Amino acid sequence: MVGTLLLGAAACGGNQESTGGDGTQKVTIGLVTKTETNPFFVSLRKAAADAAKEDNAELIALSGKFDGDNEGQVAAMESLIARHVDGILITPSNTTGILGAIAEARRQGILVIALDTATDPEDAADATYATDNFKAGRLQGAYVRAALADRDPKLFMLDGTEGSTVSQQRHDGFLSGFRIKNDSPEIRGRAITNGDRNRAQAAMENLLQRTSDVNSVYTINEPVADGAYTALAARGLARQVTIGSIDGGCDGVRDVKAGKYAATVMQFPVRMADLGVAAVTDFVRNGKKPSGFTDTGTELITDKPVRGLASQNTDWGLQRCWG
Template sequence: MLSSLTTAAARPGPRRGRRRRTVRTAVAGLAALGTAAALAACGGGDTGGGGETGDEATGGTSDVTVGLVTKTDSNPFFVRMREAAQEAAEENGARLVALAGEFDGDNEGQVAAIENLVTQGVDGILITPNSSTGILQAIADARAQGVLVIALDTATDPEDAVDATFATDNREAGRLQGAWVKGALGDTAPVLAMLDGTPGGTVDTFRHEGFLEGMGLSENSPEIAGMENTNGDQTKAQTAMENLYSRNTEINSVYTINEPAARGAYQALSDAGAADKVVIGSIDGSCDGVQAVKDGEIGATVMQFPDKMAADGVAAVVQYAQDGTKPSGFTDTGSQLITDKPVEGLESQDTAWGLENCWG
């Protein structure tokens, strides 16, 4: 089922044909928009249609309508992405319709959301795919209708299934996490637990592979004590960590797909009286996640910039609606290692910087 929000700011218009319309409001500063959004200060929070439909539509003065489909509408990462997209749409005189899956992994909900948006006549769709392959036909159908489709945060497989991708280089983010964990262990041999995300997602695969590269390990290395999928959920991660640690109390390092998984791992290890014996790394850069680094619960995290992904995506859709220009290829929206325990040879920022630049 589709998850969505509704406001009275604007209502979706009728289905239109292939878009070759002009923007009523002049579009200024598109190139600078993404950079400005990436500098947005943080608040609080942490890191995440078919049947009954609804939408969040904002703006309403322009002929340009931007659709946004996130994995969920509750994960603070996607909440912030939606907020940034709304801000960018308002700045560009466009209208935003935001939909989401019910949970991380809800591919059917996202397929229905794309169909919903195409029916509403959007000019472009920004999507963070739950499944990098399961969403392909819906994307192809949308593009055949003249809708620009841009992947945010999570690439499709193949990558050229969409017009363009604006995302973190997740393999590099994973590598930074792994290199930091390796450096933090020093001369101690790793006994590693891996708390993965959702099978089938490129984000999950790239971060996992990048982490192993940073650690100097392979998929079958004996240093890996066990792997569990967590869907990036704190409760599932806590249970997974409890299971892994009960089977091997020599575990001294943990890879986590995101900060909720890291906090779940920390809670399990804390309950077992082992939190101070295990190095935990993560990825996200939420304000709660950075605070957890400052508090010593997570050793380091790699910050992403969802504001920039959303702002660049909205600007690209507006540009497309204005003159038909399409973006292409992969745009790296950046990543930054955050820790108060720097490792030699790895560029990092401390948590003071992190709390000034975090999201959520």
């Protein structure tokens, strides 16, 4: 588990004292992300810190060591429970493995909100603010298939973390949008990347050793898309391959603008963080408890639009990337 970020007033977790004459209660919020280094979670963490500061709350931010580090996330949850925080925002790496820690937090009266990734079952957390990841995958798949026009698909699939709910939802959504099944012969190769750029580059290099007859690539996120592009470009194959992705980070939108990959599906982690922080502070100060799943939105970003799919261009994307 990586380090801790403390922002706001120096209050003990769960402190319900007034901050002054206005009757506003101090609020302590824990945030547990999948990793500390993935740009998506860096943006989410910064947004949560900014929102907490604006709401006169304290944020304690922890994370796993890597995507899939359930033990690290459980340890982070236990630490936050011991500190008696008022609420915990978590992006679960293992949507079932974290359930025991979530149940204990809720048993002790701590509000638990899932961000980015719903728990399994979804109602294990009090509420969820996240991307509809199946929809995001379906948008990527529909775009890549349309961009191929009349060419027969020859597809590589670069997935995230094995057993990850997000990875599976995006994978299944892509297949739906691409209009093929998991065992279709159009899929020429697959690899697990854990959402990591370097692993994705190595995976693509290995796939290309088997066959270079490829014209389309599914990627779980933009670091993976960048790694895939680098490997393809090194072999002089980048121009013949349509790469799609999901994230909508500013670097990713710039990569689409530069032609490294054809399109990305933008997510909104700042919106997730803002909603999560607001929900905890509203619960503590006003007793309003959130519930259910809130879709925080997706937008297809490309400078090469296709018929039948609504999209925004990269200039629009650069104005809103990870907002």
